Amino acid sequence: MFDILGNLALGFTVALTVKNLALCFAGCLIGTLIGVLPGVGPIATIAMLLPITYGLDPIGALIMLSGIYYGAQYGGSTTAILVNIPGEATSVVTTLDGHQMAKQGRAGVALGTAAIASFFAGTFATLVVAGLALPMTALALKFGPSDRFALMVMGLVFAVVLARGSVPKALAMIVLGILLSTIGTDGETGEDRMTFGLPQISDGLDFAVIAMGIFGFAEILKNLENPEARDVVRGTIGRLLPSRDDLRASAAPAMRGTLLGSFLGILPGNGAVLAPFASYTLEKRIAKDPSRFGNGAIEGVAGPEAANNAGAQTSFIPLLTLGIPPNAVMALMVGAMTIHGLIPGPQIMSKQPQLFWGLIASMWIGNLMLLIINLPLVGLWVRLLKVPYRLMFPAILLFCCIGIYSIGNKPEDVMMTAAFGFIGYSLLKLGFEPAPLLLGFVLGRLMEENLRQAMSKAGATLLSLFDSPLAASLLVFSAVLLLLAVLPAVRKSREEVFQE
Amino acid sequence: MVKSPQDFAAGLVLIAIASIAWISTLGLPFSQVGGVGSGMLPKSTALILGALGLLIVVGSLMSEGPPLERWSVREAAMVLGGVLAFALTIRGTPLPALGFNIPALGLAVAGPLAVLIAAQADRSTRLIEVVIFAVVLTALCIILFRFLLGLPIPVFPPLLGY
Numbered sequence: 001m002f003d004i005l006g007n008l009a010l011g012f013t014v015a016l017t018v019k020n021l022a023l024c025f026a027g028c029l030i031g032t033l034i035g036v037l038p039g040v041g042p043i044a045t046i047a048m049l050l051p052i053t054y055g056l057d058p059i060g061a062l063i064m065l066s067g068i069y070y071g072a073q074y075g076g077s078t079t080a081i082l083v084n085i086p087g088e089a090t091s092v093v094t095t096l097d098g099h100q101m102a103k104q105g106r107a108g109v110a111l112g113t114a115a116i117a118s119f120f121a122g123t124f125a126t127l128v129v130a131g132l133a134l135p136m137t138a139l140a141l142k143f144g145p146s147d148r149f150a151l152m153v154m155g156l157v158f159a160v161v162l163a164r165g166s167v168p169k170a171l172a173m174i175v176l177g178i179l180l181s182t183i184g185t186d187g188e189t190g191e192d193r194m195t196f197g198l199p200q201i202s203d204g205l206d207f208a209v210i211a212m213g214i215f216g217f218a219e220i221l222k223n224l225e226n227p228e229a230r231d232v233v234r235g236t237i238g239r240l241l242p243s244r245d246d247l248r249a250s251a252a253p254a255m256r257g258t259l260l261g262s263f264l265g266i267l268p269g270n271g272a273v274l275a276p277f278a279s280y281t282l283e284k285r286i287a288k289d290p291s292r293f294g295n296g297a298i299e300g301v302a303g304p305e306a307a308n309n310a311g312a313q314t315s316f317i318p319l320l321t322l323g324i325p326p327n328a329v330m331a332l333m334v335g336a337m338t339i340h341g342l343i344p345g346p347q348i349m350s351k352q353p354q355l356f357w358g359l360i361a362s363m364w365i366g367n368l369m370l371l372i373i374n375l376p377l378v379g380l381w382v383r384l385l386k387v388p389y390r391l392m393f394p395a396i397l398l399f400c401c402i403g404i405y406s407i408g409n410k411p412e413d414v415m416m417t418a419a420f421g422f423i424g425y426s427l428l429k430l431g432f433e434p435a436p437l438l439l440g441f442v443l444g445r446l447m448e449e450n451l452r453q454a455m456s457k458a459g460a461t462l463l464s465l466f467d468s469p470l471a472a473s474l475l476v477f478s479a480v481l482l483l484l485a486v487l488p489a490v491r492k493s494r495e496e497v498f499q500e
Numbered sequence: 501m502v503k504s505p506q507d508f509a510a511g512l513v514l515i516a517i518a519s520i521a522w523i524s525t526l527g528l529p530f531s532q533v534g535g536v537g538s539g540m541l542p543k544s545t546a547l548i549l550g551a552l553g554l555l556i557v558v559g560s561l562m563s564e565g566p567p568l569e570r571w572s573v574r575e576a577a578m579v580l581g582g583v584l585a586f587a588l589t590i591r592g593t594p595l596p597a598l599g600f601n602i603p604a605l606g607l608a609v610a611g612p613l614a615v616l617i618a619a620q621a622d623r624s625t626r627l628i629e630v631v632i633f634a635v636v637l638t639a640l641c642i643i644l645f646r647f648l649l650g651l652p653i654p655v656f657p658p659l660l661g662y
Contacts, residue, residue: 217583418580
C-alpha cells in the first residue's frame with residue numbers, strides 16, 4: 001500500500017511540472033476538439049495527432065497522447081449526446097438515452113452527468129491501474145516467450161468473440177492483419193517478404209498509415225454515403241449541473257459501471273468495448289421501470305459512460321505491464337512508444353519508473369482537466385458540430401494528410417494511406433468490421449518475435465509451445481472459447497447483448 | 501445458388517488475397533535451422549485466410565444474407581484523388597514516364613488542392629464557399645503545423661525556399 005502511495009507521489013512530481021501539465025491540457029483539448037467531429041473516433045484522432053508529439057520527450061509525448069485519447073473518448077460522447085452519431089463503438093450506447101435527454105431539453109444534464117460519471121470512473125480506474133501495476137509486472141517478468149505468444153493468441157480470440165458480426169469474418173480480419181504485418185524485410189533473415197519489388201514497403205507497412213487509411217479516409221467515405229439526419233440538438237443545452245435527484249439516480253449506476261468497466265478493460269482483446277453495453281444491459285435489468293430506458297433515462301448515460309471511461313483507462317494495464325496491446329488504440333500507443341525508443345512491457349516500470357508512474361498520475365490529471373475544460377466549453381463544441389459536413393470532411397482529410405506526411409516527411413506514406421483508404425472502404429462494402437485487423441497487425445509482429453524465441457531451442461517443434469503449463473492452458477482456453485463463439489447458441493445471445 | 505451475395509464476394513476476395521500471399525511467399529522456408537523460418541507466419545496465415553474465405557463462400561451458398569452494396573465511385577475517387585494530389589505536390593514528384601516532373605509546391609498549394617478536389621465528393625458543395633474555406637484552412641494549418649509546432653513541412657518552396 002505504501003509502495004503505491006510512494007510511487008504515485010513520484011508520478012505526481014513528474015506529471016505536475018508546468019510543461020507536463022500544459023501537455024496534458026493541450027492533449028485533452030485537441031483530443032476533444034477532433035474527437036467531437038462526427039465520424040472521427042479515438043483511433044483516427046490519435047493517428048492524426050501522433051506527429052505533433054514527435055518533437056517531445058518520451059514522457060511528455062505519452063502524457064499528451066493519453067490526454068488526446070481521453071479527450072477523443074469524451075468528445076465522442078459529446079457527439080453521441082448532441083448529434084446522435086457515435087464517434088466509435090463504445091459510445092453507441094450513449095446515443096440511446098443521452099440523445100433522448102438532449103431532445104427533451106436536458107442536453108446539459110446529460111453532458112454533465114457523462115462528465116462527472118467519467119471523472120469518478122477515471123479516478124477509480126487510475127487507482128486500479130496503480131494497484132495492479134506492481135503484481136502484474138512481477139507476473140509478466142516470469143512469462144517466457146511461449147507464454148507471451150499464448151497470451152496474444154488469447155487476446156486475439158477475445159477480440160474475435162467480442163467483435164460484431166460474423167465470427168469467420170472477424171477472424172479473417174485478424175488473420176489478414178497478421179498477414180499484413182509480415183510484409184517487408186524479415187528482421188531476422190533479411191529476406192524480402194511480399195514486397196512485390198516496391199522499395200516503399202521493404203521496411204514493412206506503417207501502423208499509422210493503415211490506421212489512418214482505414215479509420216480516417218474509409219470512415220469519411222462511409223459518412224458521405226449516408227447523408228444521415230445529422231440531428232444536431234436545436235434549442236438550449238440547459239443547465240449543466242445535474243440536480244440532486246439526478247445525482248442520486250446516477251450514483252449507483254456510475255459505481256456499477258465503473259467496476260464493470262475496470263474489470264473488462266483489463267481483459268486482453270478489447271474487453272473495454274463490451275463495458276458500456278454490459279453496463280447498459282445491467283442497469284436495464286435491475287431497473288424498477290425498464291421502459292424508461294431508451295426514453296432518456298439518466299442511468300443509461302451515467303452507467304455506460306462510467307464503464308466506458310474506466311475500461312479505456314484500465315486497458316492500459318495489459319499494455320504497460322505485459323507489453324500486449326489489448327485494442328487498436330493501445331496498438332497505436334505501442335507505435336508511439338516505439339518511435340520514442342520505448343518497448344512496452346514489464347521492463348518499463350523497473351527501468352523507467354518516472355515515465356511509468358508519471359503517466360499513471362497524468363491519467364488522473366487528464367480526467368480532472370476533462371471535467372474542468374469540457375463543461376464550460378460545451379457551447380463551443382455545439383457550434384463546431386453545426387459546421388456542415390461538406391466543409392468538415394475536407395478539413396479532416398487535410399489534417400490526415402499533414403499528419404501522415406509528418407510521420408516521416410514522406411509523400412509516399414500519404415499515397416499508401418490513400419491505398420489503405422480504398423482497402424478499408426472495400427472491406428466495409430464487403431461487410432467486414434476492420435478494427436480487429438489493426439490489432440492483428442500490431443500483435444502479428446510481436447507474435448512472430450515470441451514464436452521465434454520460443455522455438456529457437458534445439459529440437460523445438462510447434463508442440464514446444466505447450467511446454468509451459470500456463471501457455472498450454474491459455475492456448476486450450478482460447479481454442480475452447482473460439483469453438484464456443486462459433487456455436488450458434490452463443491452467437492445468438494451475443495447478438496442480443498449488442499442489440500440492447 | 502448464392503444466397504448471400506455480400507458474403508460470397510467477401511469470401512472470394514479473401515481467397516484471392518490468400519492466393520497472392522501464398523504464391524509470393526513460395527520461396528520462403530517454413531522452418532530453418534534454429535526454428536521459425538521467414539515463411540512460417542505468412543504461409544500459415546495465408547492458409548488460414550484461404551480456409552476462412554472458403555468457409556464464408558460455402559456459408560453464403562447455404563444461408564440468406566445481405567446483397568452487394570452499391571459503391572460510391574465518384575465520392576471515393578474525389579476523396580482519395582484529393583489525398584493523392586496532396587501527396588504528389590507537397591514535395592514534388594518526378595514522373596519520368598510522362599516526361600515531366602511535378603515541382604515541389606508545398607502546403608500552400610497541396611492544401612487547397614486536396615480540399616478542393618475532395619470537396620467535389622459532396623454534391624452540396626458550393627464553389628465560392630469551399631474556395632474561401634480552403635484558403636483559410638490552409639493558412640491556419642501553415643501557422644499551426646509549421647510555425648507553432650515546428651514540423652518540417654514545406655510551405656511554398658518556389659517562392660519561400662522552404
